[in-house]
Amino acid sequence: MTKARRIYEKIVTGILFSSSTITSLTVILIVVFLFREGIGLFNTTPTEKNYVIAVSRQNTVPVITSNELADIFNQDITNWKQLGGRNDSIIRLTLNDLSGIFTEEELGPNLENFPQKLNEYVKTTPGVILYLSKEYIPKNFAGRIIPVKKISLLDFIFGKHWYPTSTPIPQFGIWPMIVGTLMVTFGAILFALPFGMATAIFMSEIAGNRLRTIMKPVVELLAGIPSVVYGFFGLVVLVPLIQRLFGLDVGETVLAGSIVLGIMALPTMVTVAEDALNSTPKSLREASLALGASELQTLFRVVIPYAKSGISTAVILGTGRAIGETMAVLMVTGNSTHVNYSFLQPTRTIPATIAAELGDTSFGGVHYNALFALAIVLFLFTIIINLSVEVIKNRNKEVNQRG
Amino acid sequence: MTHAEVKNVNVWYDTIHALKDVSLKFEPNTVTALIGPSGCGKSTFLRLFNRMNDLIPSFRMDGTVMVNNQDVYSKEIRIDEIRKNVGMVFQKPNPFPKSIFENVAYGLRVNGINNKAVVEETVERSLRQSALWDEVKDVLKKSALELSGGQQQRLCIARALAVEPKLILMDEPASSLDPISTARIEELIFELKKTYTIILVTHNLQQAGRISDLTAFFYLGELIEYNLTKKLFLNPDNVQTQNYITGRFG
Numbered sequence: 269m270t271k272a273r274r275i276y277e278k279i280v281t282g283i284l285f286s287s288s289t290i291t292s293l294t295v296i297l298i299v300v301f302l303f304r305e306g307i308g309l310f311n312t313t314p315t316e317k318n319y320v321i322a323v324s325r326q327n328t329v330p331v332i333t334s335n336e337l338a339d340i341f342n343q344d345i346t347n348w349k350q351l352g353g354r355n356d357s358i359i360r361l362t363l364n365d366l367s368g369i370f371t372e373e374e375l376g377p378n379l380e381n382f383p384q385k386l387n388e389y390v391k392t393t394p395g396v397i398l399y400l401s402k403e404y405i406p407k408n409f410a411g412r413i414i415p416v417k418k419i420s421l422l423d424f425i426f427g428k429h430w431y432p433t434s435t436p437i438p439q440f441g442i443w444p445m446i447v448g449t450l451m452v453t454f455g456a457i458l459f460a461l462p463f464g465m466a467t468a469i470f471m472s473e474i475a476g477n478r479l480r481t482i483m484k485p486v487v488e489l490l491a492g493i494p495s496v497v498y499g500f501f502g503l504v505v506l507v508p509l510i511q512r513l514f515g516l517d518v519g520e521t522v523l524a525g526s527i528v529l530g531i532m533a534l535p536t537m538v539t540v541a542e543d544a545l546n547s548t549p550k551s552l553r554e555a556s557l558a559l560g561a562s563e564l565q566t567l568f569r570v571v572i573p574y575a576k577s578g579i580s581t582a583v584i585l586g587t588g589r590a591i592g593e594t595m596a597v598l599m600v601t602g603n604s605t606h607v608n609y610s611f612l613q614p615t616r617t618i619p620a621t622i623a624a625e626l627g628d629t630s631f632g633g634v635h636y637n638a639l640f641a642l643a644i645v646l647f648l649f650t651i652i653i654n655l656s657v658e659v660i661k662n663r664n665k666e667v668n669q670r671g
Numbered sequence: 672m673t674h675a676e677v678k679n680v681n682v683w684y685d686t687i688h689a690l691k692d693v694s695l696k697f698e699p700n701t702v703t704a705l706i707g708p709s710g711c712g713k714s715t716f717l718r719l720f721n722r723m724n725d726l727i728p729s730f731r732m733d734g735t736v737m738v739n740n741q742d743v744y745s746k747e748i749r750i751d752e753i754r755k756n757v758g759m760v761f762q763k764p765n766p767f768p769k770s771i772f773e774n775v776a777y778g779l780r781v782n783g784i785n786n787k788a789v790v791e792e793t794v795e796r797s798l799r800q801s802a803l804w805d806e807v808k809d810v811l812k813k814s815a816l817e818l819s820g821g822q823q824q825r826l827c828i829a830r831a832l833a834v835e836p837k838l839i840l841m842d843e844p845a846s847s848l849d850p851i852s853t854a855r856i857e858e859l860i861f862e863l864k865k866t867y868t869i870i871l872v873t874h875n876l877q878q879a880g881r882i883s884d885l886t887a888f889f890y891l892g893e894l895i896e897y898n899l900t901k902k903l904f905l906n907p908d909n910v911q912t913q914n915y916i917t918g919r920f921g
Contacts, residue, residue: 477728551765555827558721559834560755561781569781574768 302647306640309424313416314438314634321436322398322411324390329353333417337437338429340397348395356395362436363400383407399436424641430605432625432635440638442645444607448522448615449649452597455526455611456533456590461583463530464537468582471538472545473567484542491535499599502528507600514612520602522611528596533586540585544578545571577664581657588653592646594619618646674699674868675720675838680734682715682892684727689715691892693734697838702860702869704883704900706876708920711889713872717840719743720870721757722750738838755782758831758839758867763847764823766815766830771807774815774826778834793833800866801829802859821852825859832863839863841871845878857882876916880904888912 314334315321321332329351339345340358349355361369369389375381383406390396390411398411405413419440427441467487471480502524511519548571556566572579594617602614603624616624622639629636675697682690690712697703705713715724720738724730736743743753755778766774773780775794784790794811798804803825807818815826824844831839841860845853860869860882873879879886880900887897888909896909907913914920 549765551761551763552767554723554726555759555761555765555767555830556777556781557726558723558754558757558759559778559781559830560751561777562751565781569777570767 299647302640302643305637306642306644308632309440309634309637309641310419310421312418312634312637314419314440315416315436316634318402319436320398320400320402320405320413321416322390322400322405322409322413324394324396325410325412326394327353327356327412327414329414331415331417333423334419334437334439335423335427335429337416338431338434338439341399341436354394359393359396361389361396361398361400363404387411424638425645428607430621432638433628438634440634440641442618442642444605445616445618445621445642446645447607447609448601449591449617449619449646451522451609451611451615452525452529452601452617453587453590455522456529457583457587459526459530460533460537460586460590464534464582464586465541465579467534467538468541468545468579469567469572472542473563473571484539487535487538489535490531495532495593495595496599498528498532499596502596502600510612516612518602518614520600520614522601522608522613522615525597525601525615525617526611528600529590529593532593532596533590536589537582537586540582541575541579544575544582547578548574577660580660584653584657584660588650588657591649591653592619594623598623618642618649622646674739675870676735676737677716677719678735678737680716680719680732680736682712682719682724683729683731685729689892690732693894695887695894695897697868697870698885699837699868700864700866701884702864702871702882703885703887704879705870705872705887705889706874706879707889707895707915709874712892713889714842716889717842717870717872720838720840721754721759723759725750751782755834756836756838758834758836760824760828760831760839760841760844762843764820764827766818766823766826768814768816770812771815771818771826772811775829775833777830782834794829797829797833798826800832800863801825802855802862803829819852821848821855824848824852824856828856828859828863832867837868839867839869841869843872843874846874853878876904888915890915 321337323329327348329348332351336345336351341360345351345358347355347357370382370385374385382404386404387406387408387410390398390409396411416437424440424442425446426443427439428443429439429441430444431439467483471483471487475483503520506524506527507519507521509519510516510521510524552570552574553566556570557563561569597617598620601616601620603616603620604614605616605621608615622642625635626639629639677693677695680690680693681688693712693716705716707713718724719732719736720743722743724732732744738753738757741748741753767777769777772794775797776790779785779790779793795804795808798807803822806822807813807826815823818826828839828844844860845856848856857878860871863869864884871879871883883900885897886900886903888895888903888907888911890911896903896907896912898908903912904916907916
């Protein structure tokens with residue numbers, strides 16, 4: 269080997285090595301970034317920065333959760349007794365309410381009397397709860413600043429309310445989105461499975477060569493259509509159809525999302541399932557046919573059982589395609605963050621929520637962190653999906669290669 | 672009586688003339704070996720009897736193929752009926768990824784026989800006939816893929832026997848097996864001859880010499896010589912046969 273040749277090969281090896289390193293690093297960096305931004309949510313109190321919640325010194329409630337706060341300000345909780353405190357009815361006080369309680373004369377032209385008035389008010393009103401900017405809290409404050417509980421993982425996942433921008437206290441319960449995502453995905457699979465399998469079986473077993481060479485690119489073309497186009501199709505065709513068919517007020521429903529996603533999952537499913545069916549050795553088919561089995565008997569008794577794990581892979585990969593899809597679902601599912609268990613009601617999926625809200629958040633804010641935490645949940649979903657594909661593939665290898 | 676007969680058969684794949692005007696008769700309870708170099712039409716010939724060639728889209732043929740005095744290529748006859756009467760064993764063991772029991776029972780099940788007693792009896796009989804029963808009788812529920820290659824091939828023979836064919840086609844049944852497994856298969860073929868008519872494709876001339884009663888030598892799609900095995904190997908009528916079996920070409 270000449271020297272030039274050796275150097276050349278070193279360079280090529282170096283380029284290959286660095287490319288693969290960069291690729292792997294990028295993936296790791298993105299995951300790290302995702303977790304760093306998302307985990308931040310669980311170390312913060314959900315109140316806005318520089319704002320505090322305060323109560324009277326006589327109040328015995330030690331800490332307060334964001335859900336309780338939300339209930340208080342929504343007037344769902346009206347007495348401290350409900351939170352384990354004294355029997356005082358709750359009096360809410362925010363900056364906007366000040367003018368109703370104190371006159372301008374009382375406060376003075378430059379609000380110089382405000383600290384004193386506020387202290388007096390807090391002293392005489394045991395049921396008060398204040399939501400104020402820190403700068404309005406007097407130095408010798410007569411009340412007590414009550415700590416707000418940090419957001420817990422359980423509240424985040426099982427919380428039923430997603431009001432990321434409400435004041436005084438935003439709420440970050442992602443249960444509605446988890447339910448929405450799972451339902452839309454499940455519906456999509458339910459819709460895509462029979463059609464996808466039938467198409468795959470037809471293409472690999474029944475269609476002649478010529479028909480297959482036409483059908484295969486057509487099905488694969490489905491994968492190349494931009495998802496907004498699917499969303500647009502769903503919005504213009506499916507949504508009104510569903511609305512009319514079921515006599516609904518709005519046609520933007522879980523069902524619409526499921527059908528659109530089902531169509532989008534078809535190409536993955538058909539292609540992978542068809543490959544699985546085709547991978548059944550010719551010798552097994554021949555053995556079956558030689559024993560007097562018909563083509564259909566061979567299909568159902570030999571080919572499909574053999575391709576079972578490949579077919580499961582197809583279904584799971586289709587699920588993966590559906591679960592992360594954003595645009596089309598956003599367009600047809602109606603963007604409702606209420607918990608909904610019906611296929612004929614609006615919902616919103618995790619990716620749709622991130623896409624819809626990320627533009628409105630401030631960098632590093634609680635809402636921003638919450639969206640990243642939502643992304644982590646989605647990421648975990650897809651990890652589970654990918655892992656199950658691997659598990660099934662390995663099991664299949666074992667079964668079909670033994671002996 | 673003749674058991675199977677081929678009369679003036681020509682086969683084409685597209686424009687390739689794979690079998691040229693071949694006529695042959697097979698007597699009951701004989702083993703006939705088909706020999707010849709690769710691509711000479713042996714396998715095509717073998718697959719005439721259960722119409723497995725029909726699976727190849729470019730396949731065309733004329734002439735008659737008779738099995739049990741039935742015209743195999745007649746329009747009135749159902750293809751699965753023919754295949755039920757003709758068992759086939761393939762080059763590589765190809766058990767289904769099912770249990771040992773279900774492999775043998777497969778032929779019955781696809782033909783609508785599900786009576787438990789009948790199925791169990793047939794499975795046992797077939798496994799005994801293929802000399803596998805003693806090795807597997809306690810593990811019938813195990814996957815067939817856990818058997819050794821030789822056992823798998825005997826299982827495939829049992830599977831073919833279960834539908835009670837008259838004629839058994841074997842396409843190089845021992846070519847992927849070790850010498851000991853091969854010997855067992857050959858013994859088995861010898862046994863099966865008492866009940867069945869066997870047509871066997873083989874690349875292994877010694878094997879043909881050992882187990883067959885009659886041998887047919889094919890070359891370039893033509894039947895060159897059909898003779899008693901002993902005669903064909905010791906004193907062939909045709910000079911091409913002579914050249915082939917002495918290894919001058921092949």
